[in-house]
Amino acid sequence: MIRKDLETAILRKFNQEKWTIGTICAEFRVHHSTVERVLRDNDARERMRRPLRSSLEVWLPMIEEYLGKFPNLCASRLFQMAVERGHRGSEDHFRHYVAHFRPRKPGEAFMPLRTLPGEQGQVDWGHFGTVQVGKAERRLVAFVLVLSYSRRIFLRFGFDMRMSGFLDGHQRAFEHFGGIPRVLLYDNLKSAVVERMGDIIQLHPAMLTFSSWHGYEPRPVAVARGNEKGRVERSIRYIRTNFFEARKWKDLDDLNAQALHWCDEIAAARPWPQDRSRRVHEAIAEETPTLLPLPADRFPCEDRREVHSQKMPYIRYDLNDYSVPHTHVQRTLTVFATPDRVRIVHGDTVIASHPRSYDKAKTVEDPAHLADLVKAKRHAKRHRAQDRLIAVVPQTSEILTQLSVRGDGMRSGAAYLQKLLDRYGLADFTEAVALAVAAKTPHPNNIRLLCERIRHRRGLGDVPTAPLVTAPHLLALQVKPHNLNTYDRLGAAQPGKKPKMEDNDE
Numbered sequence: 279m280i281r282k283d284l285e286t287a288i289l290r291k292f293n294q295e296k297w298t299i300g301t302i303c304a305e306f307r308v309h310h311s312t313v314e315r316v317l318r319d320n321d322a323r324e325r326m327r328r329p330l331r332s333s334l335e336v337w338l339p340m341i342e343e344y345l346g347k348f349p350n351l352c353a354s355r356l357f358q359m360a361v362e363r364g365h366r367g368s369e370d371h372f373r374h375y376v377a378h379f380r381p382r383k384p385g386e387a388f389m390p391l392r393t394l395p396g397e398q399g400q401v402d403w404g405h406f407g408t409v410q411v412g413k414a415e416r417r418l419v420a421f422v423l424v425l426s427y428s429r430r431i432f433l434r435f436g437f438d439m440r441m442s443g444f445l446d447g448h449q450r451a452f453e454h455f456g457g458i459p460r461v462l463l464y465d466n467l468k469s470a471v472v473e474r475m476g477d478i479i480q481l482h483p484a485m486l487t488f489s490s491w492h493g494y495e496p497r498p499v500a501v502a503r504g505n506e507k508g509r510v511e512r513s514i515r516y517i518r519t520n521f522f523e524a525r526k527w528k529d530l531d532d533l534n535a536q537a538l539h540w541c542d543e544i545a546a547a548r549p550w551p552q553d554r555s556r557r558v559h560e561a562i563a564e565e566t567p568t569l570l571p572l573p574a575d576r577f578p579c580e581d582r583r584e585v586h587s588q589k590m591p592y593i594r595y596d597l598n599d600y601s602v603p604h605t606h607v608q609r610t611l612t613v614f615a616t617p618d619r620v621r622i623v624h625g626d627t628v629i630a631s632h633p634r635s636y637d638k639a640k641t642v643e644d645p646a647h648l649a650d651l652v653k654a655k656r657h658a659k660r661h662r663a664q665d666r667l668i669a670v671v672p673q674t675s676e677i678l679t680q681l682s683v684r685g686d687g688m689r690s691g692a693a694y695l696q697k698l699l700d701r702y703g704l705a706d707f708t709e710a711v712a713l714a715v716a717a718k719t720p721h722p723n724n725i726r727l728l729c730e731r732i733r734h735r736r737g738l739g740d741v742p743t744a745p746l747v748t749a750p751h752l753l754a755l756q757v758k759p760h761n762l763n764t765y766d767r768l769g770a771a772q773p774g775k776k777p778k779m780e781d782n783d784e
Contacts, residue, residue, distance in 0.1 A: 398427070434538075462735055584611075620632045620642075713728050
């Protein structure tokens, strides 16, 4: 509302002095919507909408004719029709001109919606752009549940809008509230409504099972009637402006921890819309005892997927690879995923459990799975010789890198270094590698010499070599000696004449 003298001045400037709305706003420092309301309430609407004289007046009969028949015909289509008839002006000017003559729909009045404590809640998703998680670009969405009476907000962020996250958000909200409202309102979310034909609504089977488990009624609102769940819509707008804007957070867990604190402290301390002399937390204390009790057991809200493991001991789920025991390769397995964890099941046995990753092309491994594979396949040990060397002595990575630059074989070099590690021990081998890297002579033979010098310096001498072991079947082999007189006769033989061999010569 504005003062009566200001309203009179606006009408006088508009009607008698022919000022435009923009000039009136600048002069009296009021918003254009305030000026338009004053003019509309005082029957100055027609002049307010009357455009200035324009060269487009020749197209006014066509515009009024088509808008009279088709009120929803867009201005761009009218512009195309005018161009086909010879118009050469700009589209922006034409669209602005059409806007003055489009029939206006009368405003709709709404009844105020009031609910009893514990009677109703409203649910919706909020979109907050995208974030970069490692190599992956993920959508940042927020599950929002608002209690209609107290306006208590539950907020939880996630990276997808799958059914598992949707139900998990409900369950976390119920546990946080300490109870369940009797009715929850939804719009036409795919997670809630599978199909709709008029008043015939088919709810999602998982949603029906979940609501039956917790004892509340899922109730879809009418199509394109956002006012029926305006409390959650306004709450999402409040979350954007009061919580999310200029918010700094490290990861999803940190963001959700900040969101929960904001809901319990800041959002709960705002004035209660039904009685602004009270606070929301006072209404929360009044509503909480009226909520339905929580069930004894938690509902399984996991995302269930069938996957097939290939020859490698990994399965792919949501852009990432998770390890499984090598005994379960080339089999059909079942993945049960929550927002925090991924479980892999074969039959009724859990064979693997990993923390969930929202990265892209990342390999999440359980060391026990790889250790079992190394034991089962001795060949795998050679493939992981480099990893073992680097894990035990990190400076060996520089040695192997130099070998690669020089064109020497990394596999043979790694195998030789592995033998030196086993022969001289960790302490001497680590010192030799450090000296070789410092001297920039990263050759395996140089490391062997350095290991020998270190042992001699410590007075340990050479590393004893293993004794020669001869196989038992070679010890039993009898070798007949050759008669050496044959070579004496060869020297006395005439040139070109082959000597005669004796019968006993071999």
